[in-house]
Amino acid sequence: MTDTDIAPVRAFLACDTPDAWVDAALDSLDTLLIDHANCEKKAAGTALNMLFRYVDRPRLLTVLSKIAREELRHFEQVLKMMHSRGVTYRQLSSSRYAAGLFAQVRQGEPARVIDTLIVGAIIEARSCERFYRLSRRMDGDLGRFYTDLLASEARHFRIYLSLARHCAESPITDRARELLQVERALILAPDRELRFHGGPPL
DSSP states (O other), X not given: OOHHHHHHHXXXXXXXXXXXXXXXXXXXXXXXXXXXXXXXXXXXXXXXXXXHHOTXXXXXXXXXXXXXXXXXXXXXXXXXXHHHTTOOOOOOOXXXXXXXXXXXXXXXXXXXXXXXXXXXXHHHHHHHHHHHHHHTTOOHHXXXXXXXXXHHHHHHHHHHHHXXXXXXSSOOHHHHHHHHHHHHHHHHSOBSSOOTTOOOBO
């Protein structure tokens, strides 16, 4: 993916990943991979939860079932990468990122499904942007792996945003902007521990 290809993702997000986070991630690749694996599981879980909740929305069922399979495939690929690098899978505490975003989801439909889909788009966009930033400073198998993931994450971002627009009766621009400001605060606030969607180190 080129600078031109990533441009729509970066234009959508309210901020870039701080350089300090990229530096910290490159210094803690084992932790990064473990939390990345956790993120792929959570992404699959989000899609599956929506499959159970929105049985009356055929388009969501068709599209999100494919996303769930792809996210689980990504999880398997991260596990394989961890194994090749001798990284032992262990429990990590969750970052405040996803919880902070999903806490903003409104109750009652269709607001709930719209917000959930927008949050999904934001998370996928941030993942894409971070894969891009990391891959440009990595060599070898891990750099190629993150480069290969870029296209899938960018496609998932577009799909979630398209589904949000499909479910809404009016433009989602203002609501997306509100949620993106929450995401910006989460990304820029420092964290004591490195997480894939965390902020820069304290």
